[in-house]
Amino acid sequence: MRAPFRRFTAAALGAGLAALALTGLTRSASADDIPPGLDFGDCPTPDQLPAGYDPAFALCTVTVIGGGELKIGSIDQTITQPIKMTWANGYDPVTLEQWAVFGPMRAEPQRVKGGVLGIDGSDFIPLLQISAQPQLAADPELSPEGAVALRLKLKIKTINPLLGDTCFIGSDADPIVLNLTYATTDPPPPNKPITGTGPHVLDNGVLASTPVDNAFAVPRSSGCGWNGILNGIADFRAGLPSPAGTNTAVFESYSKYQNYPSLAKTSAKYRAK
Template identity: 30%
Template sequence: MAAASLFHRLKHRAAAAAAAAFALVAVAASPAAASTPQPSGPYAGMGTCPVASPQLQNPNNAVVGCVVATIGGGGFTVGSTKVNFSSPMTVKFGMYWAADGPTVTFPDETTAALFSTATPTDGTELSASPLNVPIPGLANFWPGVTSAIVLIEPAGPVTAFAPLSAGENYPLFKLPIKLHLLNAFLGLNCYVGSTSSPIVLSPTAGTTSPPPPNRPATGDPGSIAITADPNGYGASVIDFAGATLVDNALSVPGAHGCGILDSADWIVNSLFGVPSAPGHNTVTLTGVGAAIAVDTSVSDLTTAINATRK
């Protein structure tokens, strides 16, 4: 009876962990109501662009825009733990830059703007399906028990967005994330990284300069095309396709919130090798594509997007 009772409890907790993971993802990825016309053509996916936000409405802006980016694959390595991304991820946000805004000068002496960003109207800047990550040393036959269901969650907004850095040895953006681990033994509040101490991704399509033992790695800017607004408005859409971004200079903090009163933090730290210092971790993003709608007028950009709603 005791063994049967223990088995039942473990099964119940594993099911709860898995259900929570998929429920959280379902909520994050919920589409807009079917009755709401959505932008199409070059503005597809930009229905939540925060064009009405105070940031984009600021009259001091010289350039405003909307971004929809998709990451097709890749993965990350933390110490000796390797995880592949099993499905695409989507990143959406608005962007803006004042005429006297920050810039960066590259080694070839060209200069590019560093855009600030605004959160989309649905609050979902990053959408990612759950990962089934095996626990080192265990055969993975029972998701949520012999593995951890991992949700990649934003830990802050995208910053230092430099779309013209493609091909340069400079990060395309900075994105703070945290990893939410769901497991029958770890509970529902187990994280690696947090809002105050995130994992900061700074991927580049150029060449990295990591501390040892990692060695420089080079990405690929893919292809770039520019499309004029199909209805004659002033907006243009810059399309990036087939890019590969790399970051192997990032650090990964330790776990927190795992088990009762953080009693299992040390287990996660030991199994997955965290915290992990820079030079021991790598993130690779493959099949990266992005559509960036830009305009000098937020009202013109709004009208251009709305004209394609179906």
């Protein structure tokens, strides 16, 4: 998937926007916090990059969100399963035109505390359990405007035997839009401003940082149960729709990047044909 972006060279993006870590609200990340999964196996291959791209001016970045919080409506979810994103970015050294190509988002379902009833300890029965799995609703955007470091458009699959396989919070047409920033947010009340932290280097070239957003809205559910018959129940449980100023995203994340000549030395699939 390809998307344009502005203002930053490939090197600057690799060193700056590469890291999506939200540890800065309370503490700085340490090497002990680094989660597994920071590998380059999902990097876009040369045939997926723009025609005529120069490998010397192309990077692949992998980011793993290894913790943090996503509060939407009445659900305050601690992130317990890693969320992995991979992208390539670069620029034409002659025209200076910049580009980005995104790989998949990989995220395991995460159990929602309290399950269907929203009561701690009540979800020991599988029928009362709910899991949530974030998915991309559209390509991310790198530094789209102002202090926004990364714009994510998400939909969250809600997994429960009664809800079926098509129950989502947000959709491709009406996604949850996170404008993640390292700066201080300006949310509507009742939320208060929070401040992110820019990238800092840990061991082995790993970057950690703290982009945040607490000014986004969350739409209603859709596709829950046969013909959407359980949408209302899903919305009641999750407190949806949830207006801007009542939701929060805090992602503890870690990133590494590598240029394509280096990738080509480690794997034949990254060698230009």
